[in-house]
Amino acid sequence: MSPAPFRRAERLAGIEISEIVQLSERAAELRRAGQDVVALTTGEPDFPTPPHVVAAAHAAAEAGxxxxxxxxxxxxxxxxxxxxxxxxxxxxxxxxxxxxxxxxxxxxxxxxxxxxxxxxxxxxxxxxxxxxxxxxxxxxxxxxxxxxxxxxxxxxxxxxxxxxxxxxxxxxxxxxxxxxxxxxxxxxxxxxxxxxxxxxxxxxxxxxxxxxxxxxxxxxxxxxxxxxxxxxxxxxxxxxxxxxxxxxxxxxxxxxxxxxxxxxxxxxxxxxxxxxxxxxxGPQELLADRRAAFRARRDRVCAALAAIPGISCVPPDGAFYAFPDVTGLILGGGFADDAALCRWLLDEVGLALVPGRAFGMPGHVRLSFAYAEREIDDALDRLATAAARLAARPFQASKEQVTT
Known part of the structure; x- marks a missing residue:
């Protein structure tokens, strides 16, 4: 007797691994395949765990x-x-x-x-x-x-x-x-x-x-x-x-x-x-230092975004994310939505961002500046390059728009 087909619980209807994780893993796969990809998808600080914290964990393990x-x-x-x-x-x-x-x-x-x-x-x-x-x-x-x-x-x-x-x-x-x-x-x-x-x-x-x-x-x-x-x-x-x-x-x-x-x-x-x-x-001084570093990155990101046609951004007052409105790029490029734009960015310039639809607000993308400055600058350069390419090409409906 053949086994019954797998039955997924009803409570999982519409629930999958988050789009953030999916995009991060996709970017990692492309890198392993030899492609040049920069991803600003995850909210994970690039700083190391403080040394005294690691030492305390080691001491706890040694102490049983x-x-x-x-x-x-x-x-x-x-x-x-x-x-x-x-x-x-x-x-x-x-x-x-x-x-x-x-x-x-x-x-x-x-x-x-x-x-x-x-x-x-x-x-x-x-x-x-x-x-x-x-x-x-x-x-x-x-x-x-x-x-x-x-x-x-x-x-x-x-x-x-x-x-x-x-x-x-x-x-x-x-x-x-x-x-x-x-x-x-x-x-x-x-x-x-x-x-x-x-x-x-x-x-x-x-x-x-x-x-x-x-x-x-x-x-x-x-x-x-x-x-x-x-x-x-x-x-x-x-x-x-x-x-x-x-x-x-x-x-x-x-x-x-x-x-x-x-x-x-x-x-x-x-x-x-x-x-x-x-x-x-333990010592709390590092919090102020890291907050200052993130604030400097915030200012760097917002200035760069403001210089890109088709993008507008409300400067964040906390955390390490920018959530720019990219409606101009979506309309100018003939994309169906923010997800289609993000797919094009990954394929065209090797840039992974998270579409706003994942957060309940289409028309935006989330850009994490919890990464090293060289990665942030590289990503912003790629985004500016992509925007310039969209501005230079004749408008035509995207495949997504044609088929929907």
């Missing part, structure tokens, strides 16, 4: 800290996170990366059909995580004219009896937008009339802001009993591969999230937790 850790995190790390956030250790859950914190929260709180409001543009995994947990992601468009930020009136209009969460990300991936204290307070005023709506505040880029970037816990203390702050060491301390993040929230929520985590991964890696403790309690 290789056993199962507590599910919610080691007491030392939870205490350090709590001190930094002005919280209690019992309000902290340490997880295998900030992404697991998001998944834990959604799995612990959503029932089928519950709605989660997600301002767009948004990080690509938000909607898929909500869908996997049985919820319904609701996109709230936030155009460049609004600074890519959610307005109170748009929030008020989107809330329904099924709304369970609002997801905020400040500084934002992909736009670098930062909510100021007044803007957060205005959103909190709307939520005051809707006590069933909780807020997930993703603050993973908080140490990489070029303007003041308050935590929601500080800007809206009245929401503290229904706020989950997500943070970690991946971006600020260049520790992406250590897979270590955390959530800070009410004890009941943290307990429910720990119950989910206990059945999925148990506790986060003990060695990574020792490394994260060293990052939080």
């Amino acid at each position: 800290q290789t056993r199962y850790p507590p599910t919610a995190g080691t007491p030392e790390l939870r205490a350090a996170i709590a001190r930094q956030a002005g919280a209690e250790a019992a309000e902290v859950l340490v997880s295998t990366g900030a992404k697991q914190v998001l998944a834990n929260a959604m799995l612990a709180t959503l029932d089928p059909g519950d709605e989660v409001l997600i301002p767009a543009p948004f990080w690509t995994s938000y909607g898929d995580i909500v869908a996997l947990a049985g919820g319904r992601p609701v996109r709230l468009p936030c155009p460049a004219a609004d600074g890519f930020k959610l307005r109170p009136e748009a929030l008020a209009a989107a809330i329904t009896p099924r709304t369970r969460w609002l997801m905020l990300n400040s500084p934002s991936n992909p736009t670098g937008a930062v909510y100021g204290p007044g803007e957060l307070a205005a959103l909190a005023a709307v939520l005051a009339d809707h006590p069933q709506v909780w807020v997930l505040s993703d603050e993973i880029y908080s140490h990489l802001a070029y303007v003041p970037a308050p935590s929601l816990r500080d800007a809206a203390p009245g929401l503290a009993e229904r706020t989950l702050v997500v943070d970690g060491v991946s971006k600020a301390f260049a520790m992406t591969g250590w897979r270590l993040g955390w959530g800070i929230g009410p004890r009941a929520l943290i307990g429910a999230m720990a119950a989910v985590q206990g059945q999925v991964t148990s506790g986060a890696c003990s060695i990574s937790q020792a490394a994260a403790l060293a990052a939080l309690t």
Whole structure:
């Protein structure tokens, strides 16, 4: 008897590996094949993990800290996170990366059909995580004219009896937008009339802001009993591969999230937790140095983009991404959309960027400046070359447009 065909679970309908990862892996494949490709696709700092952090991990391994850790995190790390956030250790859950914190929260709180409001543009995994947990992601468009930020009136209009969460990300991936204290307070005023709506505040880029970037816990203390702050060491301390993040929230929520985590991964890696403790309690001067380096790269990128016809860009106030509007290139080149433009850029000039559709806002691309300056300059030169080629050739509808 032949085996039955593979059956994919319905919960995976429409869910694939993120377009960011797909493009990064495609660029790597082309390089291995000998092609000259530069990719600004991933949000991974080119700086090394600080030496004292690596030394702490090595010391922990040598000392035998290789056993199962507590599910919610080691007491030392939870205490350090709590001190930094002005919280209690019992309000902290340490997880295998900030992404697991998001998944834990959604799995612990959503029932089928519950709605989660997600301002767009948004990080690509938000909607898929909500869908996997049985919820319904609701996109709230936030155009460049609004600074890519959610307005109170748009929030008020989107809330329904099924709304369970609002997801905020400040500084934002992909736009670098930062909510100021007044803007957060205005959103909190709307939520005051809707006590069933909780807020997930993703603050993973908080140490990489070029303007003041308050935590929601500080800007809206009245929401503290229904706020989950997500943070970690991946971006600020260049520790992406250590897979270590955390959530800070009410004890009941943290307990429910720990119950989910206990059945999925148990506790986060003990060695990574020792490394994260060293990052939080060790020298902090490098944060300012790296923030200054990213700010200089931001200025370099924005100046170059401003000089390219067909492109406009709102300068990011945090993180290490630019999210330029490339509608001019799309229309001028006769492309169907931003994804078609990105495919052409990869084929024509060996430049890999992420289309805006991956973040819920077509007509844009995301460009990461977490790379070395020589790679950034090379990428910007290729983008300028591509724009010049498009401007020089006669307009004609692309194959994508003809076939759709």
